[in-house]
Amino acid sequence: MIKLFRFLQPYRWAIALVLLLIFLQSISDLYLPTLMADIVNQGIATGDVSHIWRIGGLMLLVTALSGGFSVWASYHSSKISAGFGRIVRGQTFAQAESFSLQEFDKLGTASLITRTTNDITQVQQVLLMMMRMMVSAPMMCIGGIIMAFSKDPKLSLVIVGVMPVLALTIYLIARKGIPLFKSIQFKIDKLNLVLREHLTGVRVIRAFNRTEHEKQRFDAANLDLTETAVKVNKIMAAMMPMMMLIMNFTSIAIIWFGGQRISAGGMQVGDLMAFLQYAMQIMFSLIMVSMMFVMVPRASASAARINEVLDTVPVIKDRPSASASVRRGGHVVFDRVTFSYPGAEKPALSNISFEAKPGETTAIIGGTGSGKTTLAHLIARFYDIDNGRITFGGVDVREVTQEALRSRIGFVPQKAVLFSGSIRDNIAYGKEDASEEEIRHAAEIAQAASFIEEKPEGYDAVISQGGSNLSGGQKQRLSIARALVRRPDLYVFDDSFSALDYKTDAKLRAALAGETADDAVIIVAQRVSTIMQADRIIVLDEGTIAGIGNHEQLMETCRVYREIVSSQLAEEEIA
Structure with a gap:
């Protein structure tokens, strides 16, 4: 004491x-x-x-x-x-x-x-x-x-x-x-x-x-x-x-x-x-x-x-020589990355190598427990890797401050997290000085404007703790709007469309394509329909890469991907 x-x-x-x-x-x-x-x-x-x-x-x-x-x-x-x-x-x-x-x-x-x-x-x-x-x-x-x-x-x-x-x-x-x-x-x-x-x-x-x-x-x-x-x-x-x-x-x-x-x-x-x-x-x-x-x-x-x-000394901390700024551009490279959770018997990810380029959409898919969310967390440096290297804009993520790195990333978590306050406050959480026009534009792109405007208070409508007075799809769309208002160089969507119906999902992806044309986009998804049009699809299987390519290439070369597709889509949709 x-x-x-x-x-x-x-x-x-x-x-x-x-x-x-x-x-x-x-x-x-x-x-x-x-x-x-x-x-x-x-x-x-x-x-x-x-x-x-x-x-x-x-x-x-x-x-x-x-x-x-x-x-x-x-x-x-x-x-x-x-x-x-x-x-x-x-x-x-x-x-x-x-x-x-x-x-x-x-x-x-x-x-x-x-x-x-x-x-x-x-x-x-x-x-x-x-x-x-x-x-x-x-x-x-x-x-x-x-x-x-x-x-x-x-x-x-x-x-x-x-x-x-x-x-x-x-x-x-x-x-x-x-x-x-x-x-x-x-x-x-x-x-x-x-x-x-x-x-x-x-x-x-x-x-x-x-x-x-x-x-x-x-x-x-x-x-x-x-x-x-x-x-x-x-x-x-x-x-x-x-x-x-x-x-x-x-x-x-x-x-x-x-x-x-x-x-x-x-x-x-x-x-x-x-x-x-x-x-x-x-x-x-x-x-x-x-x-x-x-x-x-x-x-x-x-x-x-x-x-x-x-x-308690945080495992992840900024190095004394860490840069306080990140070069523009969301080019992400994983170079032979291996990561294990503390006390785990085997690595959650092993020898992962791929790149996500600006102007392209990179999708990550795989079975439950394959390491998709873990990979998304490593990009934002929520955990430090055991071996290998992750670069963002050509610089190792460990060589820049956490604040500088995350300021260039728009992260939408798997579980939508909202805070008590108004809808406007929650969207502006991604950018404190966001203007009214920016907030409304982000909500429109995220397909949230329709249900917001139906509320009597509009953007001033109060959200209860944890967003308990909203549906799962509404919470996900507000989370996406929060990331969009930030205008980052890299968007990471960690299974962020799972609660959306297919129509809203399609409209949202179409709107995102125009909004993020110059930025790098990484989508972690369970549904094949969400990522079929991605420029690059990474298939994970028990922490390792089972295949990389677009939809057509993977259907020919990757057994794991074919199994995922056949389990979700009818033969006509696959064709």
């Missing part, structure tokens, strides 16, 4: 102010019992009313100052902890944004959400407590011991005898509770995962009547978390009664032995009252420290998870 405290650098002077205020508050609180003893010994015992008023007024002033210091310290410590949380959340989010798909696969989306929200909140709350309790508690404890000894060294032996008992009690309770606090965070992860899968997959769940099954999964994860939380709270609930029991026995012992000291003339009544208050301050400070011992391990577990994100 200490590693995260480097983000407190902007608040170093505010922290110093909080420490000063807490120090002044502690001094004020420690001074009050002495003033009360003075009232009893010098005022009440002698009947000096003026002395009582004078010292009583001073006590009110000290109390007011203590309250003021406390409020001011609370304000600044809250401001510091909130600012710290904002900075760490920003750093964690920025780090997650730099991750390649490999890091997302490793850490998991649900876990990253938990780490960015719940874990940071845990650390933020403990920081707030630390600035208050971990500073004031030692001050009150040490100051209370000093003041108690100053009142009566012999009676202080009661406190010395009680402290080991108190420490042992805290240790036994913390030893059982701390491991459970650590496990709670992992169980929150599990609950978030189940909840996220349920909410995002609600259509599939209902379609297969698995609502009851998902409810049972959620109940199991929820019950597991609840049982752990209840168990740890039961353990921690025992702490306060035990502390109060020890404190009450301590009070009895102090009054008993103090009474004997007063009877023997070795102590005054006011000093006994002050001594009792100092003993309570010492006990309460130890209780505050014990609460910190409980909270800190949980926060430490959260901090370790946050640090794991911050310390």
Whole structure:
């Protein structure tokens, strides 16, 4: 957790102010019992009313100052902890944004959400407590011991005898509770995962009547978390009664032995009252420290998870010598490329060589699991290859920055992803400064203008999270429009026409042909009808190239392609 405290650098002077205020508050609180003893010994015992008023007024002033210091310290410590949380959340989010798909696969989306929200909140709350309790508690404890000894060294032996008992009690309770606090965070992860899968997959769940099954999964994860939380709270609930029991026995012992000291003339009544208050301050400070011992391990577990994100070095990162600009032209060349997913038994792609030229359409087809989408991801450098070379505009994709490379690519993913906001916002996502004319033109080419104009709000129509209020075909067309408005050098369509009917598909491809005449186009497709007119068709089979050529050439030379065609088209269509 200490590693995260480097983000407190902007608040170093505010922290110093909080420490000063807490120090002044502690001094004020420690001074009050002495003033009360003075009232009893010098005022009440002698009947000096003026002395009582004078010292009583001073006590009110000290109390007011203590309250003021406390409020001011609370304000600044809250401001510091909130600012710290904002900075760490920003750093964690920025780090997650730099991750390649490999890091997302490793850490998991649900876990990253938990780490960015719940874990940071845990650390933020403990920081707030630390600035208050971990500073004031030692001050009150040490100051209370000093003041108690100053009142009566012999009676202080009661406190010395009680402290080991108190420490042992805290240790036994913390030893059982701390491991459970650590496990709670992992169980929150599990609950978030189940909840996220349920909410995002609600259509599939209902379609297969698995609502009851998902409810049972959620109940199991929820019950597991609840049982752990209840168990740890039961353990921690025992702490306060035990502390109060020890404190009450301590009070009895102090009054008993103090009474004997007063009877023997070795102590005054006011000093006994002050001594009792100092003993309570010492006990309460130890209780505050014990609460910190409980909270800190949980926060430490959260901090370790946050640090794991911050310390994770992305596999894909820009080289120091990487160029920040890419030469115009979308000429893509794969030169003997091999790629394996982490932990895979065999490569997803092996010895892939082909080129996609500007002004031409290159299609990629193959069976499920043949590596089509993987190949599309490598073009945008979502993953780094194991061997070989991929060039874009004549330059190795690893020799340019990721931002520069992707700024020249219009990528339409296999699963259409839309964001909450208006239709205009989603199309302009591909180009922030896109004009109204550019947005409308992109929508027309993508065959989206018709259904957009049918909506009462038109381009201002609101899209719900994930585009759940649109059909699959509508989402795909908006995704295509988002890529078109960018006017890139290379278009990559990763099975982006699968949800379109044949008529819309044909109209869209005809419109794209005129729009992308000077650009390179790569189409990943399942349907042969989508790519029959492509200038170059690459047939993949289990991660290797089974054939390259146009439709007629592949029908003569490639068995895999003929099988795909015959499975989809009638003999008349093939002819």
